[in-house]
Amino acid sequence: GAVVSQHPSRVICKSGTSVKIECRSLDFQATTMFWYRQFPKQSLMLMATSNEGSKATYEQGVEKDKFLINHASLTLSTLTVTSAHPEDSSFYICSASRDLISSFGQGTRLTVV
Amino acid sequence: AQKITQTQPGMFVQEKEAVTLDCTYDTSDPSYGLFWYKQPSSGEMIFLIYQGSYDQQNATEGRYSLNFQKARKSANLVISASQLGDSAMYFCAMRESGNTPLVFGKGTRLSVIA
Numbered sequence: 001g002a003v004v005s006q007h008p009s010r011v012i013c014k015s016g017t018s019v020k021i022e023c024r025s026l027d028f029q030a031t032t033m034f035w036y037r038q039f040p041k042q043s044l045m046l047m048a049t050s051n052e053g054s055k056a057t058y059e060q061g062v063e064k065d066k067f068l069i070n071h072a073s074l075t076l077s078t079l080t081v082t083s084a085h086p087e088d089s090s091f092y093i094c095s096a097s098r099d100l101i102s103s104f105g106q107g108t109r110l111t112v113v
Numbered sequence: 114a115q116k117i118t119q120t121q122p123g124m125f126v127q128e129k130e131a132v133t134l135d136c137t138y139d140t141s142d143p144s145y146g147l148f149w150y151k152q153p154s155s156g157e158m159i160f161l162i163y164q165g166s167y168d169q170q171n172a173t174e175g176r177y178s179l180n181f182q183k184a185r186k187s188a189n190l191v192i193s194a195s196q197l198g199d200s201a202m203y204f205c206a207m208r209e210s211g212n213t214p215l216v217f218g219k220g221t222r223l224s225v226i227a
Binding site: 031032034038042043044045046049091093095097100101102103104106107109 | 146148156208215
């Protein structure tokens with residue numbers, strides 16, 4: 001199956017700083033990757049669709065200037081949380097599809113203090 | 114409108130027994146895929162099983178089977194011979210045709226009791 005690697009797995013940052021999360025497809029080329037956010041005891045909610053070589057498509061209510069997505073190559077998509085605040089603390093996880101199956105990165109637990 | 118419905122917030126099952134986790138879905142796309150993922154406390158999403166809308170037979174993967182009833186739009190997950198390590202959150206998800214994202218249900222927390 002497709003292997004997706006995400007890091008860091010855990011990050012603590014100060015309020016007002018920016019955090020970059022990387023998502024790599026290790027054994028296949030992913031023209032599209034998806035970024036999800038999961039608050040405690042809730043389900044995964046799609047934030048944005050990352051398209052290689054073009055702008056990301058954001059879901060309603062997700063601030064594109066706050067959550068910057070870059071998909072510069074077929075194997076790497078990055079999510080940057082800019083000027084992070086405590087309410088941005090959450091679990092962020094990326095996904096990419098190969099054939100029929102969607103594979104997920106390990107997820108990043110972000111804590112903003 | 115909610116596309117994936119999981120009505121069981123939590124379930125308990127005795128070790129070695131079978132358990133069914135419910136999932137219903139809603140779509141007008143004739144081509145879609147249904148997925149079940151396991152999420153332990155570490156947060157990783159572990160793929161369990163897949164069922165395509167055109168698949169004639171119910172999917173099976175080891176101790177996991179998917180009870181696919183297309184007319185009822187249900188895709189229940191059956192775990193046989195439950196193990197303590199099966200305790201986790203379980204998410205049902207659907208993807209419609211094309212390179213579209215997964216849409217998840219709210220999940221069911223399964224607790225396996227010794």
